[in-house]
Amino acid sequence: MVIEIGNTMHQRSLQAGGLDHIVIGAPAKLNFSLAVLDRRHDGFHEIESLMVPVSLYDRLHMRRLPAGEFSLEVVFAGRLGSESGHSLARDVPDDDSNLVLRAVRLLAQRANVDVGLSIRLEKHIPSGAGLGGGSSDAASALFAASKIWNLDWTKDQLAKLSAELGSDIPWFFVGSAGLVHGRGEHVTPIDGIPALDVVIACPSEGLSTAKVYAACAPNAQRRGEAASLAMCLQENSIRHALPLMHNALQQSARTLAPSVDTLLSDMAKYDALHPLLTGSGSACFSICRTAKEASQLAAQLESAGWSYVFPTRCAARPMDTDSLEQQEFHRA
Numbered sequence: 001m002v003i004e005i006g007n008t009m010h011q012r013s014l015q016a017g018g019l020d021h022i023v024i025g026a027p028a029k030l031n032f033s034l035a036v037l038d039r040r041h042d043g044f045h046e047i048e049s050l051m052v053p054v055s056l057y058d059r060l061h062m063r064r065l066p067a068g069e070f071s072l073e074v075v076f077a078g079r080l081g082s083e084s085g086h087s088l089a090r091d092v093p094d095d096d097s098n099l100v101l102r103a104v105r106l107l108a109q110r111a112n113v114d115v116g117l118s119i120r121l122e123k124h125i126p127s128g129a130g131l132g133g134g135s136s137d138a139a140s141a142l143f144a145a146s147k148i149w150n151l152d153w154t155k156d157q158l159a160k161l162s163a164e165l166g167s168d169i170p171w172f173f174v175g176s177a178g179l180v181h182g183r184g185e186h187v188t189p190i191d192g193i194p195a196l197d198v199v200i201a202c203p204s205e206g207l208s209t210a211k212v213y214a215a216c217a218p219n220a221q222r223r224g225e226a227a228s229l230a231m232c233l234q235e236n237s238i239r240h241a242l243p244l245m246h247n248a249l250q251q252s253a254r255t256l257a258p259s260v261d262t263l264l265s266d267m268a269k270y271d272a273l274h275p276l277l278t279g280s281g282s283a284c285f286s287i288c289r290t291a292k293e294a295s296q297l298a299a300q301l302e303s304a305g306w307s308y309v310f311p312t313r314c315a316a317r318p319m320d321t322d323s324l325e326q327q328e329f330h331r332a
Contacts, residue, residue: 019148020064025057026140028131029171030198030278030285030314033229035222036213036248044167044183045213050226051132051168052177052193052314056200058137060100061120062144069116072101078124079308091127091206092134099138103165104145110161113149126308128206130279132168139172159187177314179226192234195313197294201267201301202283202308203259212280215252222248238287242274253281260284263306270300287314 029051038046065071074094075081096102104117119141125133139162146153155173162169167184179188225244232241254261260282267275272286288294294311301309 019150022060022062022144022148024060024062024140024144026060026125026133026136027053027172028056028058028125028133028136028200029053029168030200031130031247032233032245032276033226034247034249034279035225036216036218037220037223038218040183042183045218046182047180047184048223048226049180049184050177050190050229051171051180054198054200055313056125056131056310058125058133058140059122060137060140060144061122062141062148063118064148065116065118067114067116069118070101070105071116071118072098073120074098075120075122077122079310080123080126092121092123099134099165099169100141103138103142103162103169106165107142107145107151107153107158107161108149111146111149111151111153113151115149117145117148126202126206126283128208129202129283130207130277130281131200131202131283132172132279135166135169136172138162138165139169143173177230179230190230190234193230193314194233194236196233197288197291197311198285198314199272199288199294199297199301199309199311200278200283200285201263201306203257203263203306204308205257205259205282207253207257207260207281209280211256212249212252215256216249219248222246238273238289245274245276247277249280250277253277257282266301266304266306267297270297270304272297 032050032052034047034049036045036047040046072094074092100119100121121137125131127133142158142162146158159170159173163185170185171178171180171187174187174189177190177193179190229241229244232244263284264275267284267286273288275284275286277284286297288297298309298311
């Protein structure tokens with residue numbers, strides 16, 4: 001039996017168990033704000049961020065295997081699979097160091113599962129870009145594995161387990177935009193963020209998250225701005241939202257990666273609305289007033305020589321672990 005997560009026609013069969021194959025999307029995210037408030041004693045940073053999912057997805061094909069057998073195949077698809085996207089098809093291991101395999105092995109251990117998995121990971125989201133692709137893949141893999149193995153685990157339990165592997169993985173279980181606190185593991189869901197048109201662009205140069213954070217200067221005065229930004233967006237007040245959109249890592253990223261500085265400058269040259277780095281980079285984005293405006297900005301950036309550029313939308317839903325609503329798969 002094959003189930004594509006999100007297809008409500010198969011909800012009864014999914015709940016009944018007995019699955020041997022699931023296909024699930026793993027959405028990218030954008031940081032509409034990212035404040036670094038302090039350095040923690042445990043080596044992490046205290047952050048506050050408004051994170052929003054977008055309709056750019058990796059895709060995981062997961063199949064039941066006999067006891068103890070786990071395999072992972074990584075395939076670069078869409079623009080990452082094209083000749084121009086080769087430089088972005090980077091740093092995605094297909095061994096036990098991949099977060100996807102680490103996640104499902106951890107779940108199998110904690111749930112005392114004696115069944116394996118074959119996983120085919122179809123990558124559309126570039127790594128080293130601040131788009132959360134690896135973390136999203138791990139979250140979706142945990143969710144799909146719990147269904148294949150017919151586990152009675154809630155999304156809160158899966159999220160708590162995922163925090164052992166990465167600070168930003170729990171957010172992907174929320175099902176909406178969210179305010180993120182602590183080192184990233186504390187999440188408050190935020191509803192009502194409009195489905196804004198967005199243009200994302202990614203230079204071929206990647207960035208080290210550790211190096212970008214090490215070069216930034218914490219600023220506790222930004223505390224609370226993410227919540228204010230969320231309120232402005234809920235009220236569809238873009239004019240008031242723009243000044244609250246910021247990324248404390250942006251200056252570090254511009255210094256460490258000249259291509260990020262050039263990309264942000266080019267976006268501003270083409271009148272992008274408040275172009276911004278997402279996460280620790282190297283991808284940058286701009287919200288747009290209309291889909292037409294997004295298409296025009298994307299075309300201008302492509303004409304300027306940026307190969308990984310596309311218009312997409314915010315506020316697409318990540319996995320919905322309760323209702324299994326229809327999920328969109330974006331093939332970049």
